[in-house]
Amino acid sequence: MEKVFASIITIGDELLIGQVIDTNSAWIAQELNKIGILVKHRVAVGDVWADIWQALDEESKQASIIIITGGLGPTADDITKPLLCKYFGGKMIVHQPTLDHVTNIFENILKRPMIERNAKQAEVPDVCTVLKNEKGTAPGMLFKTENKIFISLPGVPHEMKWIMTNQVIPLIPDVFPTGFIEHRTLLTAGIGESFLAEMIQDFEEALPQHIKLAYLPNYGMVRLRLTAFGFDKSILQGEISTCFQSLKEKVKDFLVVDEDIPMELVIGRLLKEKGKTMATAESCTGGYIAHLITAHPGSSAYFIGSVVSYSNTIKERLLNVSDEMLHTVGAVSEATVQQMAKSVLTLMQTDYAIAVSGIMGPDGATAEKPVGMVWVAVANKDKVITKQFNFRFDRRRNIELTSTNALNLLRIFIIETH
Amino acid sequence: MEKVFASIITIGDELLIGQVIDTNSAWIAQELNKIGILVKHRVAVGDVWADIWQALDEESKQASIIIITGGLGPTADDITKPLLCKYFGGKMIVHQPTLDHVTNIFENILKRPMIERNAKQAEVPDVCTVLKNEKGTAPGMLFKTENKIFISLPGVPHEMKWIMTNQVIPLIPDVFPTGFIEHRTLLTAGIGESFLAEMIQDFEEALPQHIKLAYLPNYGMVRLRLTAFGFDKSILQGEISTCFQSLKEKVKDFLVVDEDIPMELVIGRLLKEKGKTMATAESCTGGYIAHLITAHPGSSAYFIGSVVSYSNTIKERLLNVSDEMLHTVGAVSEATVQQMAKSVLTLMQTDYAIAVSGIMGPDGATAEKPVGMVWVAVANKDKVITKQFNFRFDRRRNIELTSTNALNLLRIFIIETH
Numbered sequence: 001m002e003k004v005f006a007s008i009i010t011i012g013d014e015l016l017i018g019q020v021i022d023t024n025s026a027w028i029a030q031e032l033n034k035i036g037i038l039v040k041h042r043v044a045v046g047d048v049w050a051d052i053w054q055a056l057d058e059e060s061k062q063a064s065i066i067i068i069t070g071g072l073g074p075t076a077d078d079i080t081k082p083l084l085c086k087y088f089g090g091k092m093i094v095h096q097p098t099l100d101h102v103t104n105i106f107e108n109i110l111k112r113p114m115i116e117r118n119a120k121q122a123e124v125p126d127v128c129t130v131l132k133n134e135k136g137t138a139p140g141m142l143f144k145t146e147n148k149i150f151i152s153l154p155g156v157p158h159e160m161k162w163i164m165t166n167q168v169i170p171l172i173p174d175v176f177p178t179g180f181i182e183h184r185t186l187l188t189a190g191i192g193e194s195f196l197a198e199m200i201q202d203f204e205e206a207l208p209q210h211i212k213l214a215y216l217p218n219y220g221m222v223r224l225r226l227t228a229f230g231f232d233k234s235i236l237q238g239e240i241s242t243c244f245q246s247l248k249e250k251v252k253d254f255l256v257v258d259e260d261i262p263m264e265l266v267i268g269r270l271l272k273e274k275g276k277t278m279a280t281a282e283s284c285t286g287g288y289i290a291h292l293i294t295a296h297p298g299s300s301a302y303f304i305g306s307v308v309s310y311s312n313t314i315k316e317r318l319l320n321v322s323d324e325m326l327h328t329v330g331a332v333s334e335a336t337v338q339q340m341a342k343s344v345l346t347l348m349q350t351d352y353a354i355a356v357s358g359i360m361g362p363d364g365a366t367a368e369k370p371v372g373m374v375w376v377a378v379a380n381k382d383k384v385i386t387k388q389f390n391f392r393f394d395r396r397r398n399i400e401l402t403s404t405n406a407l408n409l410l411r412i413f414i415i416e417t418h
Numbered sequence: 419m420e421k422v423f424a425s426i427i428t429i430g431d432e433l434l435i436g437q438v439i440d441t442n443s444a445w446i447a448q449e450l451n452k453i454g455i456l457v458k459h460r461v462a463v464g465d466v467w468a469d470i471w472q473a474l475d476e477e478s479k480q481a482s483i484i485i486i487t488g489g490l491g492p493t494a495d496d497i498t499k500p501l502l503c504k505y506f507g508g509k510m511i512v513h514q515p516t517l518d519h520v521t522n523i524f525e526n527i528l529k530r531p532m533i534e535r536n537a538k539q540a541e542v543p544d545v546c547t548v549l550k551n552e553k554g555t556a557p558g559m560l561f562k563t564e565n566k567i568f569i570s571l572p573g574v575p576h577e578m579k580w581i582m583t584n585q586v587i588p589l590i591p592d593v594f595p596t597g598f599i600e601h602r603t604l605l606t607a608g609i610g611e612s613f614l615a616e617m618i619q620d621f622e623e624a625l626p627q628h629i630k631l632a633y634l635p636n637y638g639m640v641r642l643r644l645t646a647f648g649f650d651k652s653i654l655q656g657e658i659s660t661c662f663q664s665l666k667e668k669v670k671d672f673l674v675v676d677e678d679i680p681m682e683l684v685i686g687r688l689l690k691e692k693g694k695t696m697a698t699a700e701s702c703t704g705g706y707i708a709h710l711i712t713a714h715p716g717s718s719a720y721f722i723g724s725v726v727s728y729s730n731t732i733k734e735r736l737l738n739v740s741d742e743m744l745h746t747v748g749a750v751s752e753a754t755v756q757q758m759a760k761s762v763l764t765l766m767q768t769d770y771a772i773a774v775s776g777i778m779g780p781d782g783a784t785a786e787k788p789v790g791m792v793w794v795a796v797a798n799k800d801k802v803i804t805k806q807f808n809f810r811f812d813r814r815r816n817i818e819l820t821s822t823n824a825l826n827l828l829r830i831f832i833i834e835t836h
Contacts, residue, residue, distance in 0.1 A: 294704025
């Protein structure tokens with residue numbers, strides 16, 4: 001049994017001029033990884049016949065499974081389908097089940113007349129196997145050659161995901177019996193990448209050939225990922241578990257969680273375990289912390305709400321920050337976030353609260369309060385802890401860094417005060 | 419003068435296993451586009467010597483400018499620098515200005531001892547021109563061959579952006595005098611991609627060869643982009659302006675804005691022009707609308723704040739939704755969002771308010787209220803408008819769709835009530 005490699009081709013001018021960020025490829029890679037397929041190569045090309053054709057030629061040299069996304073919409077800038085038809089030597093035919101499906105969507109769901117352009121989505125090359133798209137009008141297509149498969153999927157993420165999950169992933173193990181890939185990931189906070197590397201150098205050097213360590217720094221935290229490849233699943237799992245255990249021991253002073261989950265879910269679990277609740281009072285983050293938390297299903301069990309006090313009048317009126325405080329120490333101060341945290345705790349009647357106030361930039365800085373200066377408070381009914389941060393980045397990154405660092409402060413506070 | 423093409427190589431296993439989404443490529447493409455460079459190809463490879471080497475070989479056949487990001491960190495999974503050194507036939511030397519820079523960062527900014535690993539970042543191939551990285555420790559590198567340039571940049575987005583903006587973009591026009599690319603983008607809402615295509619079919623077919631139209635559907639809205647390429651800037655601008663004017667005319671009933679800006683900025687401009695303010699009361703979106711608005715500098719001029727009433731107790735206590743209402747029509751109802759909108763308008767003393775309540779999934783649905791059912795209200799002191807939406811997607815997308823559609827409802831309301 002050999003390693004099976006996949007390649008992903010994404011099609012669309014919007015990717016090359018940078019108007020759209022490709023999130024599909026990352027998702028596809030994750031799903032393929034789970035069944036032991038390594039993505040070896042990813043390529044993006046524009047809506048240009050020759051470039052797509054060449055990508056098909058090139059990628060089929062690199063991999064056994066070629067996943068193609070994009071270029072299947074109903075509009076004229078999409079040339080993928082006729083190209084694939086020609087590439088695999090077929091002719092276009094109407095696929096009746098797809099036509100029925102598209103007709104049904106228009107008649108019964110959208111309740112709009114179907115136009116010629118929509119009906120055309122039911123045309124497919126006669127040399128492909130149609131992959132039903134329950135979430136949209138453009139079907140997926142599977143082309144088989146002697147020892148490779150080519151899969152063409154629509155670029156709309158939720159349509160692509162549905163077809164991958166329900167039709168592509170299940171068929172791959174039959175075509176390509178693969179080895180196994182195991183990943184173990186942990187999250188650290190409070191230590192830089194190079195210091196971490198120094199700390200675990202011996203560990204890294206002692207790793208066996210088939211287990212790799214990667215450093216993934218993000219938002220002031222570093223994830224460490226072990227990846228193992230092998231053909232005996234139980235041996236592999238034993239090996240990687242032993243390595244992972246030893247890695248956890250090495251970094252234990254900075255360990256947030258020994259899974260690949262974000263900070264806000266770590267807090268969610270802590271709160272759920274203890275049956276506790278939380279709220280946020282957000283000035284500079286403008287609701288982003290609340291959004292991070294509520295993006296996860298089940299967050300209503302521990303997240304009660306937030307006051308986004310973007311204007312100082314709201315800090316005064318809803319969070320009891322006094323006019324005097326705002327005029328002496330100012331909105332970005334230890335005293336203000338302390339008051340915000342205490343007030344939102346009372347207002348929302350929660351067990352824990354986060355409050356943040358800072359200068360996110362590019363405007364609003366003063367000599368004493370530069371862009372990136374942030375005060376964070378975390379509180380329960382007995383205690384308020386504050387911390388000042390100084391980030392040196394752009395607005396978006398400052399908002400993200402403030403949010404994850406505030407969440408980390410709360411995480412430590414929950415553990416320590418319990 | 420010929421078209422100049424660029425290619426982007428991103429390096430890192432984290433991209434291929436899908437743990438990280440590549441946002442760098444989109445940004446780089448946008449910047450290159452502005453100076454007339456077309457990105458023709460983008461490729462992602464893992465931290466594997468042979469794959470990186472092959473990507474360099476392949477991409478240099480495709481393009482004159484090859485931008486390489488990633489693989490320059492201080493840790494052992496990074497092999498890019500020695501590889502580039504070998505590829506271009508150099509040997510590694512210490513670059514004194516970089517060493518001084520790295521030393522300074524540790525001594526004066528991080529105030530931590532510098533370790534061997536950090537010092538090593540000042541080693542570069544002697545055949546490259548060093549591109550200073552003011553934002554971090556890993557320098558950029560420029561390699562020139564007879565008729566191509568290769569630029570290697572760190573993968574950390576704000577470091578990569580600083581080097582691109584300050585050192586790479588300014589030097590390109592000297593090396594490659596290029597033609598011009600002009601884009602014009604507009605945003606539509608309330609019409610599907612295929613209907614839009616039908617509506618502007620004549621327009622599209624009549625476009626000259628060197629002007630292309632693209633459809634970019636996203637979050638229930640469709641952006642239309644015209645792209646023109648040519649060698650006489652003023653003729654090109656005249657042509658594309660004429661086409662764009664005629665496109666705007668064709669889609670005027672669905673036109674949101676004739677620029678490539680997001681919905682929340684359109685609202686921000688409307689409010690700023692009129693000297694008005696707004697607030698949000700968010701249940702199911704959990705602060706995401708507030709975040710979208712406050713992600714933009716200057717939003718404090720019109721955005722006052724938000725009550726994220728995730729729990730019903732907060733709807734009652736802060737937004738005067740009665741216990742009776744919650745028990746009869748429920749939290750996801752027209753009456754509830756009406757009350758939320760009116761209350762937050764009063765509470766925050768703003769001119770306009772948005773309120774949302776819905777079932778984002780995967781949990782929380784009932785027979786009458788399925789996942790994706792959302793009520794939105796927009797209000798000023800005289801009037802409340804409500805609308806029900808039914809989205810059929812996953813939690814993240816439902817949150818995004820609810821937010822942009824609520825913002826669009828407010829946009830229309832602001833225009834109509836003024």
